[in-house]
Amino acid sequence: MSIIRTEQQADAVEILKLVMETHDYYADMSEVANDDIGAVLERVAAERASFIPRAKAMVKALGELPVQPDPDKELLQKVGGGITQLLAGDSNDAVIDKCLQHDQKLADLLANTELRGDAHEHQALIEQLSQHLHATRSKLSGLKDRG
Known part of the structure; x- marks a missing residue:
């Protein structure tokens, strides 16, 4: 592990953090x-949990150490989600919107990552995770439309 990360290493670490x-x-x-x-x-x-071991393996394969999410940030997000639910007129839609917002950060990273490319060994993980995010968005949007 070097002190300076490549774009691929930085993207892999960020993908792992966002998946977790x-x-x-x-x-x-x-x-x-x-x-x-x-x-x-x-x-x-x-x-989503099924992607964590593969994302960790990708990080290790690129010569980095797996990271853990910031527990303080996660606590604030959880509290924020709970407050949003309490204050929202339709709490289910509010929860779904918050989940979709969190997913969008990961989707944006996956769309622009240096790890994307036909020849790259981690392409399958990137594609499968992107497909999972798309399916999740469709599923949650459908729940909002029903409500």
Whole structure:
């Protein structure tokens, strides 16, 4: 591990952090959402968790050490999500919107990462994670449309 990170290393570390943060956020929000929405968020969290070991392996393969999300940041996000739910007219839509906002950061990074490219060994993970985010967005948007 060198002191200076390459763009690929920096992207891989950030992808790992965001995958873990969004997993934790979905898990936290599944506990405060109503039963139907909570069950969907819990499933998304479980699906997202399946990407964590592969993202850690990608970080290690690029010569970096895996990182952990900032616990203070996660606590503030959880509290913010709970407050949003309490103050919102439609708390389910508010929870879904917050989840989608968190996912958008990861989607933007995946769309612009230096790790994207046909010849890159981590392309499959990037593509599968992008597809998962797209499917999650569709699923959650559908829940909002029903409500």
